[in-house]
Amino acid sequence: MDKLAEFTENRSRLFGLAYRLLGEAAEAEDVLQDAYLRWEASGPVEVPGAWLTKVVTNLCLSRLTSARARREKYVGPWLPEPVFTDDGRLGPLETVEQRESLSIGVLVLLERLTPAERAAFVLREAFGYRHGEVADVLDIDEAHARQLYRRAREHVGEHRRRFAERPGHREEIVRRFVAAAGDGDVAGLERLLAEDVVAWSDGGGKTSAARHPVVGAAPVARLYCGLANHPRAVGIEVSIRAVNGEPAIVVHQAGDLYLIVCFDFAGDRIVGVRGVLNPDKLAYASAQETHAESRQA
Incomplete structure (x- = not known):
C-alpha cells in the first residue's frame, strides 16, 4: 500500500482523535496536513497506524498550550466547533464511551484537563487504547499513563451524568x-x-x-x-x-x-x-x- 492510501485508510480515526484533543475541527484538519507531510517524508514504518497516532497526538499537544491562551481572551463563553456526525468522518461511534467523548459537553469538560490528561483520556475512552499503548504514544511509563487517565476520569466524572435510555x-x-x-x-x-x-x-x-x-x-x-x-x-x-x-x-x-x-x-x-x-x-x-x-x- 502506498503512502497516500495508508494515510487515507487511517484518516477518519486520526481526525476524530485530533478533533477530540483540540475541540476545533479546522485546527484538527491542519494537524492532519502536518502529519501527512511528516508521514510522506518518513522512512519505512513497521506499524503505520501507531506511528500516525503518535505524530497526531504530539502535534495536538503542542497546539493545546497556545489554544488555551487564545481561549482565555475569547469574547464570551468559548464552545467547541460543532461537527455533523452522520457522515462517519469522526470514526466509529459504536460505544457509549466513543459517543460521549465526542459530545460538546464532555469536550468542554476536557478543557479543564492538562494536555497530557486529555490525551490519556481520549486515547483510552474513545479509542480503547490500553494503558501500555497510551504510555507508548506519550513516551511515559505505564504507571504514569494510568495516573493521568485516573485523574482525568475522576475530574470529568464529577460533572457528567450518565443514564440508561431507550433508543430515540x-x-x-x-x-x-x-x-x-x-x-x-x-x-x-x-x-x-x-x-x-x-x-x-x-x-x-x-x-x-x-x-x-x-x-x-x-x-x-x-x-x-x-x-x-x-x-x-x-x-x-x-x-x-x-x-x-x-x-x-x-x-x-x-x-x-x-x-x-x-x-x-x-x-x-x-x-x-x-x-x-x-x-x-x-x-x-x-x-x-x-x-x-x-x-x-
Missing part, C-alpha cells in the same frame, strides 16, 4: 424542545429543563449572543421562546440532526447555517444548552453541508 429518547426531548419554543410555550419548555439548567451562547463577538451563562429553568425557557418568536426569526428553517454524536437543533437563515444548539441530558431533563452562533465556529459544519449537497447532485 434524547431526540424526542429535543423535538419537544423545538415545538415548545416555537409555540412560545414557556411553561412547557420549563418542564423539559432541570431546575439548575445552564445555557451558554458562543457568538465570539462576531454576532449578537449572551456573554454570560443563563441559569435556571424559567430564564432559559424565556430565552429560547423569545429567540424562536423574535421578528428576525421569520423565515428560518429548523431541523434536528446528529451533531457530535447527539441530536441537536440546526437553524438556517436565508439558506445559511446560522445556529447549532447542543444539549446535555440527565434522565428526562435537559441540564445544559449550548448554542453556537459564531460564524467562524460554524464554517466547518457549513462546509460539511456543502460537500454533502455536491455529492448528492
